[in-house]
Amino acid sequence: xxxxxxxxxxxxxxxxxxxxxxxxxxxxxxxxxxxxxxxxxxxxxxxxxxxxxxxxxxxxxxxxxxxxxxxxxxxxxxxxxxxxxxxxxxxxxxxxxxxxxxxxxxxxxxxxxxxxxxxxxxxxxxxxxxxxxxxxxxxxxxxxxxxxxxxxxxxxxxxxxxxxxxxxxxxxxxxxxxxxxxxxxxxxxxxxxxxxxxxxxxxxxxxxxxxxxxxxxxxxxxxxxxxxxxxxxxxxxxxxxx
Amino acid sequence: xxxxxxxxxxxxxxxxxxxxxxxxxxxxxxxxxxxxxxxxxxxxxxxxxxxxxxxxxxxxxxxxxxxxxxxxxxxxxxxxxxxxxxxxxxxxxxxxxxxxxxxxxxxxxxxxxxxxxxxxxxxxxxxxxxxxxxxxxxxxxxxxxxxxxxxxxxxxxxxxxxxxxxxxxxxxxxxxxxxxxxxxxxxxxxxxxxxxxxxxxxxxxxxxxxxxxxxxxxxxxxxxxxxxxxxxxxxxxxxxxx
Numbered sequence: 263x264x265x266x267x268x269x270x271x272x273x274x275x276x277x278x279x280x281x282x283x284x285x286x287x288x289x290x291x292x293x294x295x296x297x298x299x300x301x302x303x304x305x306x307x308x309x310x311x312x313x314x315x316x317x318x319x320x321x322x323x324x325x326x327x328x329x330x331x332x333x334x335x336x337x338x339x340x341x342x343x344x345x346x347x348x349x350x351x352x353x354x355x356x357x358x359x360x361x362x363x364x365x366x367x368x369x370x371x372x373x374x375x376x377x378x379x380x381x382x383x384x385x386x387x388x389x390x391x392x393x394x395x396x397x398x399x400x401x402x403x404x405x406x407x408x409x410x411x412x413x414x415x416x417x418x419x420x421x422x423x424x425x426x427x428x429x430x431x432x433x434x435x436x437x438x439x440x441x442x443x444x445x446x447x448x449x450x451x452x453x454x455x456x457x458x459x460x461x462x463x464x465x466x467x468x469x470x471x472x473x474x475x476x477x478x479x480x481x482x483x484x485x486x487x488x489x490x491x492x493x494x495x496x497x498x499x500x501x502x503x504x
Numbered sequence: 505x506x507x508x509x510x511x512x513x514x515x516x517x518x519x520x521x522x523x524x525x526x527x528x529x530x531x532x533x534x535x536x537x538x539x540x541x542x543x544x545x546x547x548x549x550x551x552x553x554x555x556x557x558x559x560x561x562x563x564x565x566x567x568x569x570x571x572x573x574x575x576x577x578x579x580x581x582x583x584x585x586x587x588x589x590x591x592x593x594x595x596x597x598x599x600x601x602x603x604x605x606x607x608x609x610x611x612x613x614x615x616x617x618x619x620x621x622x623x624x625x626x627x628x629x630x631x632x633x634x635x636x637x638x639x640x641x642x643x644x645x646x647x648x649x650x651x652x653x654x655x656x657x658x659x660x661x662x663x664x665x666x667x668x669x670x671x672x673x674x675x676x677x678x679x680x681x682x683x684x685x686x687x688x689x690x691x692x693x694x695x696x697x698x699x700x701x702x703x704x705x706x707x708x709x710x711x712x713x714x715x716x717x718x719x720x721x722x723x724x725x726x727x728x729x730x731x732x733x734x735x736x737x738x739x740x741x742x743x744x745x746x
Contacts, residue, residue: 269653272514276651409518411511413679437655437703445686461679 265426266435267402267419267442271364272409274371277436282398285372286381286389286422289405290414291462292343293365294488295382295478296328299345301486301499304354308488308497310366311359320359326352328360333469345477357496364405369490372403380488380497383418383453387482388501390425399435400426402442413445413460414478417453420446421481453479507668508677509644509661509684513606514651516613519678524640527614528623528631528664531647532656533704534585535607536730537624537720538570539739541587543728546596549738550730552608553601562601568594570602575711587719599738606647611732614645622730622739625660625695629724630743632667641677642668644684655687655702656720659695662688663723695721 268274279285288294297308311317314329318338321327328341328348335342340352343362360366372378381389381402393400402422404415420442426432427443434440449456454475457463466475487500510516521527530536539550553559556571560580563569570583570590577584582594585604602608614620623631623644635642644664646657662684668674669685676682691698696717699705708717729742 269511270515270518272518273512273651273653276512276514407679409515410678411515411680411683413682416679416683434701436652437649437658438653440655440702441653441658441683441687444690445683448686448690459676460682 264435267438270406284377285375289365293362296345298484298486300348303350326358368405378490384484506677509680512648526619527617531607535604538587540726540728542590543741545592568600610647620732626726
């Protein structure tokens with residue numbers, strides 16, 4: 263088996279992904295962490311949509327809507343993109359249409375993959391265990407920021423790579439995996455300090471979202487395994503289904 | 505001033521580059537190193553072309569041609585992509601049409617930039633000195649491999665970043681620069697060992713090109729500053745012109 267990392271949605275088409283590949287989409291700050299949090303809180307499904315208009319249409323039909331652009335919650339929406347907003351009393355058993363600056367766009371480019379799951383530091387072990395059990399090639403697809411490479415999603419790729427290389431039959435498929443692993447090994451003793459000067463930490467701090475940053479850097483605090491159901495085009499919690 | 509790094513030609517359009525930006529194109533293994541070597545050997549100009557057919561057309565007109573695809577020299581060509589081939593007795597004062605798998609493609613995406621130069625480990629200091637004197641924003645454009653990110657070009661970006669941050673008014677523009685700098689600081693004590701498992705080292709070793717690898721990892725052995733003349737669409741040696 264191979265583990266590969268694609269550092270931007272705009273590079274996805276240049277990587278060979280065989281049809282059985284499991285694609286792990288990551289948007290650490292904050293979409294993938296927030297999706298896991300919503301599922302831990304009992305959300306029935308997350309319906310990822312590309313545009314604000316689609317999220318508004320779902321809202322008009324009576325669904326809850328989470329919508330964020332450039333860190334801020336969209337006015338019409340019930341939720342923004344903070345994991346703290348998706349509490350059990352608000353989301354338990356509910357379906358939520360969800361659109362964010364980068365996270366939901368990454369899903370679009372990978373939609374032909376057989377299996378798509380959502381990864382975050384919070385559900386790192388859950389994702390790793392699932393991939394090892396599944397025993398297929400893995401591609402980590404970093405959401406990045408407007409197709410630019412970012413540090414935190416790359417670090418997640420390194421963390422997952424380290425787990426695979428340490429205890430199973432996985433090998434690295436490309437240099438991007440080597441890059442991510444190197445960075446993770448340097449960062450892992452103190453991820454938050456390592457990310458101090460990163461672009462998105464600055465954006466979040468400017469919006470006084472330090473507690474979101476801390477939440478998103480927790481490791482293995484979530485039991486959620488969001489998996490994309492291609493028929494219904496919804497993200498479901500695999501660990502709640504099975 | 506800012507220093508930024510674009511890890512793949514396919515990402516270039518997502519980065520803001522103001523019109524005065526100096527773009528440094530890097531393809532360590534081996535196009536950018538070979539261009540520097542040819543200029544150190546006295547080549548009058550390198551004419552970068554996208555396709556094999558264009559290189560053949562120049563050859564038919566009586567020019568020398570360097571052409572490589574997937575590590576190997578193309579049959580019709582006078583030279584492949586090894587820096588050792590471009591010796592003074594063969595290239596002194598000559599113009600050479602030149603096409604390689606990745607290096608010449610990167611030039612295409614950056615062609616709107618005001619200033620385009622070619623960077624390699626061999627001319628690292630020459631490039632850094634030029635950029636500091638010019639005092640404009642710098643974008644390192646990594647040629648990569650078929651638009652995939654590679655380790656050696658990223659490392660060069662980190663090496664250049666380290667110089668700028670240590671002795672001038674440059675700041676990092678994006679996370680890609682942080683990634684490259686981190687990797688460089690880990691690798692610089694022994695670059696070749698660090699690259700042992702990288703993709704392109706494997707390709708070159710499979711073609712018995714270890715001496716090319718060593719050549720391409722020499723630091724500050726070249727006095728060449730290849731600069732792209734947009735009017736003539738040729739690379740000239742700025743340090744020979746001035």
